[in-house]
Amino acid sequence: MALRELSSLEKFLGLKKPHKYSTQGVKKVPLLQSNNGPALVGLATIASHLAKEAKKPELLGTTPEQRAVVQQWLEFRVTRIDECPREEIRTVLKDLNQYLEDKVYLAGNSLSIADPLLYYAIHHIVVDLAVQEKERYMNLTRWFDHIQHYPGVRHHLAPVVVLRNRVYTSCHH
C-alpha cells in the first residue's frame, strides 16, 4: 500500500522518473535505494526527501513552525493511523475532525505533503463511513473532499462521494 502511495506522490510532485522501492520487515516499511549514499527507510522520511528532490520544499513548510507542524502530521500518520487498533479509529477521526474545524489544510493555509499522505491513509476508512458518520465528522469530510479534488493528488484511489455542505443542501427546494 505504501508503495502505490509513494508512486502517486511522485506523480503529484511532478517527478518524471519513477523510483524503485522495496519493503523491509513484517510491517513492510518502504525503502528507497539511492545512488549516492545509504538507502532511505520509512514513509515520512522518503516523502520528505521526494519533496526536496522535486524542488518543492514549500510542501514541507515555509517557516520553522510550519515545518514542525508538517513533520508532526507525518508522524501522526505513521504512528497513530497506520498502527491504529480498530476500536480506536473513531477517536482518531474525532480528533482530526476537531483539529480541522478552522483549517483548510493540515498545516494551515497551504497544502503540504502531510495532506496527501493523510488522505491516502484514511481513504479506506472514509469509503466505509455511513452517511451519518460523514456528517458527524463534517470538517474532516470537507478536508477530505478538498484534498481528493486537489489537482494531481488522487491517482490510485477511487473518488469518494461526500455530502454537500449543509449550506447547499438547504437550497435544494
Next chain:
Amino acid sequence: MKLFVSEGNPHCIKVLAVLELTGVKCDIENVNHEEKVVPFLSRPVLPVLLLPSGQHLFSSNAICQYFFEIGGKAPADASTQWLEWEATELQPILGHALQMLVLQGKSAEAAKALEDPMNFLEQNLSKRTSSFLTSDTVAVEDIVLWAALFPLYLEPSLRPAELTSVFTWFERVGALPACQSAAQRVLQGRGQAALKGFLQKQPVITLRRDTPPCN
C-alpha cells in the same frame, strides 16, 4: 512560546534536554499528567509546545526538531529517518518494556522485547565513522534516542555488555550537562520509580507478533 511538561513523564526528557542544549528561549510550565493541554485531542498528551502562532505541537520529536531548527540546525534526511524509526519502531517496544519493568518487575521480558531494536542500533553505531549517530557534533536524533532509552538503561540488567558501540555512544550523549539536568528534572533523582504514576495511566501496550498475518 510555552513548553508544557510533567514530572515522571519519560517523553519530557528529550524536549527539556534539547531546549537546554540549543539555548532556545521558552517558558516551561509543569502540569499534571492528566491535564488536557491540546484542545482537539481526546486523550491528554505531554509534552506539548504552544507555538507563537497559537498552534500546538504534541509530538515530542517534532518539538525537538523545531528547537534544533530555530537554534540554527536544519534536519538532514538521515536525522529524519532516525526520528521516524524512534517513533514507529522503538517507541511501541519501549512503552511495553517500561510497563514490564516498572509496573510488573519483569526485567527479563523487558530485555527480550528490546533485543531487536538494540541490535539494530548496535549494528548502525558500530559501522559509523563519526562520534555521534550521523555526525561529529551532537544532533537531534542523538538526544531523542538517548532520552528514549535512558529510563530503561537505569536498570543494569538491560544494558547488555556486548552492545559496546551503543554503550559508548549512550555515555557520550548522557555526559552532556543538558541531558543530565533534563533527566534530573523529570525523574527527580527517584529513578524509574518516578515513572510509575505516568505508566499506570497509559493503555497497556501489547506488541505485534513477529509472524506475518495469514491470509
